[in-house]
Amino acid sequence: MAQAARQNLRMQKELKLLLTDPPPGVSLSNIDDANPSSSSSLFSLSNIDAEIKGPEGTVYANGVFKIKIQIPDRYPFQPPNVTFATPIYHPNIDNGGRICLDILNLPPKGAWQPSLNISTVLMSIGLLLSEPNPDDGLMCEASREYKYNRQTFDEKARSMTEKFAMSGIGGSSTRGGSTPSNQSPPMIEVKGHNLEASNADNVSRQKLSKVSRKLSLGCQKRNDGDKDNVGIDDEQLPCQDNSSKVGNDSINVIPKPSGNFRKLSLKSSCSPQTTLTSDKENVMRTQCFHTNTKIGFGATSDSSQSTIGNHVDQQCNQDHEVEVNNGSTNQSQRNHSGIGRKFVSLSNSPRLSSMGSSKLSLMPLNDNCDTKQHCQFHNEDENKSMIYMGSKMSGIRKKLSLEISTSSKREAFDNKENVPPNYQLTTESPSVTSSGFMIPQAGNHDAPPHQYHNERVANDRLGVDQKKHFKIGKKNVSMESSGVIQRTDADHKGDMLPVEKLLLPPNVQSLDKVSGKSLKLAHADEEPHKYYGEEVEKINTKQNEEVVSLINDTVIVLDSEDSDEEIKAPTRSRLSLARKPLAGKRKGKA
Amino acid sequence: MKFGETFTEYLHGDQEWFLDKCSHVEYKQLKKVLKRCRSRNCKDAPAGSESNNEGFCQCESCPLCDQKFFSELIKEASEIAGCFSSRVRHLLQLHISNGLQRYMLRLRHCFTNDKELMAQQGRMLIEYVTMNAIAIRKILKKYDKVHSSINGRNFRTKMRAEHLELLQSPWLIELGAFYINSNGVSGELSDQFSCDLSSDRPVMTLTISDSLKLEYSLTCAICLDTVFNSYALSCGHLFCKACACSAASVMIFEGLKAADPETRCPVCREVGVYANSVRMIELDLLLKNRCKEYWREKLHDERAETVKQSKEYWDSQTKFMLGF
Known part of the structure; x- marks a missing residue:
């Protein structure tokens, strides 16, 4: 006890000394509040965090390095344990922050003396920063570079200093500090991205802006192309146009973002979804308004929106929704053959199913034009899409059918696909919605839509539509599965928002569903049904819209591909397009 | 007044009886050695270049001087240090010892009384050590001046390393504490x-x-x-x-x-x-x-x-x- 008391006394004196007369460039970070003079706890006395400024005129200038000092039990007679918490490129400091300094070791090897103190230790560390000792290097590479290739050493050290010791003191440096040796810089960066993406939808959207812009461009193009067909309502159709016209461009775009963008988009989409889901109730109502407004926008400002990524997405969604509302299912789904469609259809499908009766309410919002357009689209697009779908889908449908409980119905419908386009169109939307829902919503949303879709499809719209949806659904599912996996990964990483965590269980459910467990789906569906009650329609639409908007990045890409395929080379297997973005699983399925 | 004179005065002052038993720095002799060195240099260069006129030895070290000067000085210094520490120890023993031991000591000293005598002795010791320390310092300074070298300063650091530097002796601190103690009792404040x-x-x-x-x-x-x-x-x-x-x-x-x-x-x-x-x-x-x-x-x-x-x-x- 006497020993401990003496050590405590000495530490207090030392800290007092450090605070009143610190060595040049050194400041204590955690002691300031602790009142060293008063008997602060032993904990704070045995662990000291100091910050040392890189000496001027060296490669470490302007950097602020965090230093952790641990006081051993026999302190004055044993040297303190001093490590760098901030990664630094220095011949005598290794990746773990350990410092090769003689006064930090006991006499046989080192030169520690009980008369030395923390102040002198910090001072000699400051000297070590300005005068590395490459002859006794801890880091072979660094010391060799320091000796024989000074320039590269300076560059590396400077970049490390900039990366970890400057301005980002709060963020990166601390992060690195916790496990400086283990974490590689890229990891940290990735995390940062994730956080950004998850935190701010805006940010993710901005990042995605490229994709969205491209999509928007595509939308514009589409509008042009569609004008002929649609005539009146180009605005609503933009998405389709884009996909078809931009086709090549969009395809090119897709692979680029595939890596980071995908992840980002998925994460971003996930985060918003989660937020959406969590806020569903609140959002629902607001969303309803939004949707309504959006619809209005779609009618009026589709062309103008194309420029802005978010707007475009929204517009597209709106368009889809509108279409769905107008055509009740046929138009939007057909045109949007791509994932976008699927999502839209998914979003729409709940509406459709639930809306059935309530479509009218939405309808009024939409202009007559929309309905007209939809009709036109339905006719033309339906035919085309039906044909494509029929050929392409057959394979996929089967797979999808297997996956989905309602597959049997769908299969039957598949056969029907060849039959009138209207049927298919109508059916498509619900089926798509069902499959699509699963994917984007991942969470609670997924379950409800499925149920809706299944039920509705079975009851109202017959199995025909489902076939088409199966195709889309498959794609979506694959997308979803991959996306879900990524999301889950992201969740595990902890980058995802808490909301996502809430969603996770649903995601799992969705995965299970995908695997073909209809029971689970039904269970999940029940909850949402309760939820939706009357508002279900609105909510679904809203959710869908939101989801779509969030997912838009990914969806858009998919859409473009699909649209391109359909338009340019309908015979081409959508699967191929889908494969690109999708994981190997998809390929296997296809 | 020149230090040489002060030192001589000190040596032959009223404390002569005390200093007789102690060795001290032969300041005069050392000074003579340096003087000889200077004069010889002048003889060597009668033409009298600027530097020689100033009487400074140009060589960094002059063998004759070094041999005599430093050996003499170090001998004296060590003698003084030894004398000083033994004296202080003796004095403090008298002061610190208690009981029977003290009685015996007093008996040996024929009951010469104590406190004042001891305080006086302490003062004398302090003076002794300070005078000698200053003497050594001054003579080394003179050496450096004559030879325009830094050997004197080096010698001082060497002395310190060998613990012959009088003013660094722990006994001086001890003596100081004794001085303060005894003065505190008698109420007479020390200025030293x-x-x-x-x-x-x-x-x-x-x-x-x-x-x-x-x-x-x-x-x-x-x-x-x-x-x-x-x-x-x-x-x-x-x-x-x-x-x-x-x-x-x-x-x-x-x-x-x-x-x-x-x-x-x-x-x-x-x-x-x-x-x-x-x-x-x-x-x-x-x-x-x-x-x-x-x-x-x-x-x-x-x-x-x-x-x-x-x-x-x-x-x-x-x-x-x-x-x-």
Whole structure:
């Protein structure tokens, strides 16, 4: 006890000394509040965090390095344990922050003396920063570079200093500090991205802006192309146009973002979804308004929106929704053959199913034009899409059918696909919605839509539509599965928002569903049904819209591909397009 | 007045009886050596270049001077240091010893009384050591001036390394403490020694002249506190006994002399300084008088530590004996 008391006394004196007369460039970070003079706890006395400024005129200038000092039990007679918490490129400091300094070791090897103190230790560390000792290097590479290739050493050290010791003191440096040796810089960066993406939808959207812009461009193009067909309502159709016209461009775009963008988009989409889901109730109502407004926008400002990524997405969604509302299912789904469609259809499908009766309410919002357009689209697009779908889908449908409980119905419908386009169109939307829902919503949303879709499809719209949806659904599912996996990964990483965590269980459910467990789906569906009650329609639409908007990045890409395929080379297997973005699983399925 | 004259006056003053028994710096002779060196240089260069006119030896070291001068000086210095320490020890023994021992000592000195005589002796010793220290300093300065070299300064550092520097001797601190103690009792304030124990950095100040002040830190470098039961290692550094013992990894009750001869001074890393460590009794007495509370507290701590250590030691010993 006497020993401990003496050590405590000495530490207090030392800290007092450090605070009143610190060595040049050194400041204590955690002691300031602790009142060293008063008997602060032993904990704070045995662990000291100091910050040392890189000496001027060296490669470490302007950097602020965090230093952790641990006081051993026999302190004055044993040297303190001093490590760098901030990664630094220095011949005598290794990746773990350990410092090769003689006064930090006991006499046989080192030169520690009980008369030395923390102040002198910090001072000699400051000297070590300005005068590395490459002859006794801890880091072979660094010391060799320091000796024989000074320039590269300076560059590396400077970049490390900039990366970890400057301005980002709060963020990166601390992060690195916790496990400086283990974490590689890229990891940290990735995390940062994730956080950004998850935190701010805006940010993710901005990042995605490229994709969205491209999509928007595509939308514009589409509008042009569609004008002929649609005539009146180009605005609503933009998405389709884009996909078809931009086709090549969009395809090119897709692979680029595939890596980071995908992840980002998925994460971003996930985060918003989660937020959406969590806020569903609140959002629902607001969303309803939004949707309504959006619809209005779609009618009026589709062309103008194309420029802005978010707007475009929204517009597209709106368009889809509108279409769905107008055509009740046929138009939007057909045109949007791509994932976008699927999502839209998914979003729409709940509406459709639930809306059935309530479509009218939405309808009024939409202009007559929309309905007209939809009709036109339905006719033309339906035919085309039906044909494509029929050929392409057959394979996929089967797979999808297997996956989905309602597959049997769908299969039957598949056969029907060849039959009138209207049927298919109508059916498509619900089926798509069902499959699509699963994917984007991942969470609670997924379950409800499925149920809706299944039920509705079975009851109202017959199995025909489902076939088409199966195709889309498959794609979506694959997308979803991959996306879900990524999301889950992201969740595990902890980058995802808490909301996502809430969603996770649903995601799992969705995965299970995908695997073909209809029971689970039904269970999940029940909850949402309760939820939706009357508002279900609105909510679904809203959710869908939101989801779509969030997912838009990914969806858009998919859409473009699909649209391109359909338009340019309908015979081409959508699967191929889908494969690109999708994981190997998809390929296997296809 | 020139220092040479002052020094001569001091040597032949009223304290001659005291100084007869002590060696002192032969200031005059050393000065003569330097003078000869200068004059010889002048003879060597009669033409008298600028530098020679000034009487300065151009060579960095002149063998004749070095041989005589430094050997003489170092001999004298060591003699003075030895004389001083033995005298101080003798004086303090008289002062510190108690009981029967003291009685016996007094008996030997024929009951010459004490306090005043002792205080006077202490004062004389202080004067003696300061005068000689100044003499050495001055003669070395002169040497440097004559030879325009830095050998004098180097010699001083060498002296300090060999613990011949009079003003760095722990005995001087001891003497100072004694001086303060005795003066404190008699109420007559000393202007030469003063000590400040209340501030963060306890110091003892020795004022030799207006321009020359020496400060002795009374802080233990290990516990950063005022030294308690202090020991001075032969390198002149002060530590608490407990601190020094744990730094040398010996038990407190074993004492510093038991330390491994390879153990280094915690401050200057010098080897073998523990064997000749000196217990600063007078300083401890001073502390006891000046800061009673602190002293008592420290005493308590040290005793507890000592008891604990000896307990552990004997526990292990008995275990070892019993074959555990």
